[in-house]
Amino acid sequence: MTEYGRQPVERQLPTEEARDLIALVRELADREIRPHTAEEEAAGHFPRPLFTLLSESGLLGLPYPEEFGGGEQPYEVYLQVLEELAAARLTVGLGVSVHTLACHALANFGTKEQRAEHLPAMLGGGLLGAYCLSEPASGSDAASLRTRAERDGDTWTVNGTKAWITHGGVADFYTLIARTGADGPRGITAFLVPGDAAGLSAAAPERKMGMNGSPTAQLHFDGVRISDDRRLGDEGQGFTVALSALDAGRLGIAACAIGVAQAALDEALAYTAERRQFGRPISDFQGLRFMLADMATQIEAGRALYLEAARRRDNGLAYSKQAAMAKLFCTDAAMRITTDAVQLLGGYGYTVDFPVERLMREAKVLQIVEGTNQIQRMVIGRHLVGPESR
Incomplete structure (x- = not known):
């Protein structure tokens, strides 16, 4: 390598x-x-x-x-x-x-x-957590989730399956978003579930095109009992809890995307300065310099966008629109930049001997997690022109 x-x-x-x-x-x-x-x-x-x-x-x-x-x-x-x-x-x-x-x-x-x-x-204290919102049949449409928690006095019994859980099966605790009432967003509640709770099990990790070191798995809740003192927020407040967390989480994905893109640019810069063709470094060729310039510009723009959203959050300002914009722009940019890095390395970029092929595969998932980029465009559109007519 x-x-x-x-x-x-x-x-x-x-x-x-x-x-x-x-x-x-x-x-x-x-x-x-x-x-x-x-x-x-x-x-x-x-x-x-x-x-x-x-x-x-x-x-x-x-x-x-x-x-x-x-x-x-x-x-x-x-x-x-x-x-x-x-x-x-x-x-x-x-x-x-x-x-x-x-x-x-x-x-x-x-x-x-x-x-x-x-x-x-x-x-x-050394614990590691995971976030349980998505389900096999409710990914982007989170309000239609079906995992249910039924109350019995001071305890809740949870049954259902969560999907696409990062750290599924290895986490010490899970923040669970489950249905406790009628259909729709108002019938959802959040809970804190211990990783070793009886009746909680994980399926085999998904086989993915990238991020193979990060386990992603379904979680099965089979009569998992949770005391009411592990309910987070009011009963029926869970959808608000989930959306609040996702606004912050989308900024995390944006920052990670810029990290991946920066790593790819660094590899491309070093390789094109070292690789020689026609008696000179290939970084001397204008076409390649233009690609590198575009990559660097997208990284700087993405970094500025996620930092502006973060500063709004730090100052107590609304930032949901900016978080969606940052997630959308940064992850799309990471996909373009890592693909261009592979191209700049030529045949070597397509081999596992250089890291850019791994970075390209990893960048793809960032356009999907924490709300697909199509969902981000819907969120931004609602902020601009209001909700869609029904």
């Missing part, structure tokens, strides 16, 4: 603490992540000890309050950490994003007692 050195991104960070944090992440990525990425992805190995290390390093709770073990970092800093991690290995960057998403419901809708009891272990 040939790996070319990565050029560090020059970042505008708000504090000296944030600059130190990025330096820590880069050092950890160079030492613990990047050297093993190709081998472990090819083998489909999930790096669970690495997530324990990230937790011990304070990187699994960055945007959450210090009071509960978090890093209390603004989203504009947290997302740039995700970008650095994803550039080293998408399985890791996306894994941190999913874990952060799984903590969102408790951190933002749980009671103070619930947060005090569960958040410290989730944010810095």
Whole structure:
């Protein structure tokens, strides 16, 4: 496997603490992540000890309050950490994003007692989370989910199947969105489910075209009993909880996409400077320089877009439209940039001896997760001209 050195991104960070944090992440990525990425992805190995290390390093709770073990970092800093991690290995960057998403419901809708009891272990105690919204027959149409929780006094009994769950079968806890009432978005409630709950099982991981180190699996709930003190938010509030988490999660996907795109550009820059044809480096040829220029411009534009959305979130402004725009633009850009990187490396780009073919396969899933890019266009359209007529 040939790996070319990565050029560090020059970042505008708000504090000296944030600059130190990025330096820590880069050092950890160079030492613990990047050297093993190709081998472990090819083998489909999930790096669970690495997530324990990230937790011990304070990187699994960055945007959450210090009071509960978090890093209390603004989203504009947290997302740039995700970008650095994803550039080293998408399985890791996306894994941190999913874990952060799984903590969102408790951190933002749980009671103070619930947060005090569960958040410290989730944010810095070595636990790893997953988010359970999608089902085999309800992906984009999340309001039509069928997994049901029936109340019996102070407990709930859950039956149903969740699908496309990142960390399915390896997570220590699951944020579950389940139906507790009538059809539609108002009959949905959120719960915090222990990973070892009786009646909870995972199917074999899906066989995917990329991100082979990240387990994605169906989860089966067969009479899983959950005490009411693990209900997050009010009964019937679950759809609001889910959408709130997705707005934040889409920014995580956008940042990961820019990390993947940046890694592909770095590989292309290094290769085209080294590869010689007709007696000179191929980076001398104008056609290739134009491709590199377009790739770099899309990366800078995507980074600016996700950071603007993050700053709106940090300042308490509405950011749902901007989050959808960032997810849409950044993931589409990552697909174009990684494809162009393969083209720039020629035949070598199509082999597993160079990382760009893996980056291209990984970029594809980012156009699908956390709401397909067709859904993002629907969200943006509703913000611009209102809901569709029925």
